Amino acid sequence: MAPTSEEAVAALATLLTVDPPASLSQIEPVVVTRLTEAVAAESRRQEQEISRAVDDALRIIPRPLRGLVKKLIVP
Amino acid sequence: MSLDNSPVQLELRRLAHVLHIGVEEVEGLAPMGATDLRVLREQVMAKLFDEGADSWERAVAVSGVVPTGLAAKLTERALGPVLAARVTAHAPPEKANDIGGKLSPSFMADIAVHVDPRHIGDLAATMPGDRVAAIGRELAAREEYLVMADFVTALPEQTLRATVEALPDHALVLILVLVEDPERITQVVALLDDRRVMALRALADHDGLEAHLSHITDVVDDTQRARLTAA
Numbered sequence: 001m002a003p004t005s006e007e008a009v010a011a012l013a014t015l016l017t018v019d020p021p022a023s024l025s026q027i028e029p030v031v032v033t034r035l036t037e038a039v040a041a042e043s044r045r046q047e048q049e050i051s052r053a054v055d056d057a058l059r060i061i062p063r064p065l066r067g068l069v070k071k072l073i074v075p
Numbered sequence: 076m077s078l079d080n081s082p083v084q085l086e087l088r089r090l091a092h093v094l095h096i097g098v099e100e101v102e103g104l105a106p107m108g109a110t111d112l113r114v115l116r117e118q119v120m121a122k123l124f125d126e127g128a129d130s131w132e133r134a135v136a137v138s139g140v141v142p143t144g145l146a147a148k149l150t151e152r153a154l155g156p157v158l159a160a161r162v163t164a165h166a167p168p169e170k171a172n173d174i175g176g177k178l179s180p181s182f183m184a185d186i187a188v189h190v191d192p193r194h195i196g197d198l199a200a201t202m203p204g205d206r207v208a209a210i211g212r213e214l215a216a217r218e219e220y221l222v223m224a225d226f227v228t229a230l231p232e233q234t235l236r237a238t239v240e241a242l243p244d245h246a247l248v249l250i251l252v253l254v255e256d257p258e259r260i261t262q263v264v265a266l267l268d269d270r271r272v273m274a275l276r277a278l279a280d281h282d283g284l285e286a287h288l289s290h291i292t293d294v295v296d297d298t299q300r301a302r303l304t305a306a
Contacts, residue, residue: 021111031103053157
């Protein structure tokens with residue numbers, strides 16, 4: 001079942017951890033849901049990209065120190 | 076053909092750029108208006124870029140005790156552009172630019188594409204003109220016009236001149252239509268000599284940039300409009 005406007009806005013607010021502008025409630029719920037999905041997808045994409053970059057960066061660190069360095073810089 | 080460069084359309088493009096999606100996927104948000112779209116975009120950027128800020132600040136602290144030359148080598152060879160962009164956003168601009176001065180323009184352009192757009196102004200303001208110009212050429216070659224528009228908006232005047240001189244004519248037009256502040260567009264056009272203004276006018280006829288030139292002509296002040304429209 002398609003979400004109501006309130007549900008769609010609430011889902012975005014949960015993801016952003018902040019209340020979006022009130023004018024978002026005038027927008028079609030399907031558009032808001034698509035935005036929420038796009039933000040979640042980009043967040044996942046960035047996490048994967050950072051994780052891959054960290055692994056690449058750690059290759060130049062001597063193996064015994066990698067865990068410590070990773071703990072230091074990985075969010 | 077008309078060019079929709081209204082504040083709403085520019086905000087939608089910026090939101091789509093941040094999310095790496097096509098602008099058509101966010102066009103349904105247009106009724107929110109430019110002001111609320113900007114607030115929403117800032118909330119989205121906070122979600123995407125502020126998570127784990129303390130970790131990046133620790134990484135900056137580590138880079139602070141490493142000599143600049145070594146930090147630059149490690150940045151380019153080990154961190155890569157994605158991590159470097161995150162660390163850069165949390166570094167003091169002077170420190171970021173010390174290291175950035177030793178990186179290749181190509182790698183700096185990679186960082187510029189990945190960096191949190193909210194920090195571009197601080198970084199650009201302290202960067203030497205020739206560096207920004209070299210990075211600008213790289214970004215223009217990659218058609219990263221929105222990123223360049225943010226740079227052009229934020230640059231101090233002496234750096235702006237060097238950057239504008241370095242950009243190809245068609246790239247300059249495609250960047251200027253994405254700059255939101257009409258005063259800044261006027262300042263950029265004022266920096267162009269008459270030969271370059273003529274070259275821009277010629278683009279309208281030969282490169283299909285008529286609508287873009289028309290938009291620029293509409294928003295600049297009377298003096299620059301007269302130069303852009305002179306026969």
